[in-house]
Amino acid sequence: MGLATIKFAAEYCKMPFSAMDMMDPDRPTTLLAVLKVDRSQLSKEFIEWDTKFRWKPGNFELSHGKEFLVLLLLTGGYLWTTIRPAWPPQKEEWYRSHVGEEVNIQIQGVKA
Numbered sequence: 001m002g003l004a005t006i007k008f009a010a011e012y013c014k015m016p017f018s019a020m021d022m023m024d025p026d027r028p029t030t031l032l033a034v035l036k037v038d039r040s041q042l043s044k045e046f047i048e049w050d051t052k053f054r055w056k057p058g059n060f061e062l063s064h065g066k067e068f069l070v071l072l073l074l075t076g077g078y079l080w081t082t083i084r085p086a087w088p089p090q091k092e093e094w095y096r097s098h099v100g101e102e103v104n105i106q107i108q109g110v111k112a
Helices: 044-051 089-096
Strands: 004-008 029-038 067-075 078-085 102-107
Touching (some): 029 089, 044 078
Parallel strands (some): 004 102
Antiparallel strands (some): 029 067, 029 102
């Protein structure tokens, strides 16, 4: 069975490398931790940073959910994050089942 894949709708400023580099198997990404947080625990500044598109203006709009998962990722020695809805509960279980593992990063519209 291959590596688990974490998908992104676009390339984001938070990503430490370009899309092609992020998806390069020679530059693996490890899922270090999954933190479950209430939306009120996420500062406006953190949400702004985490959701800012790299190549177009604006930000990805988070769902209006109350709870989120903050994934801590490590790529090429750089720590970065992604915010994900905590619903449905199976999502949290799936991410937690891959903590400590290398994962694939897939960015919509980019072919590795």
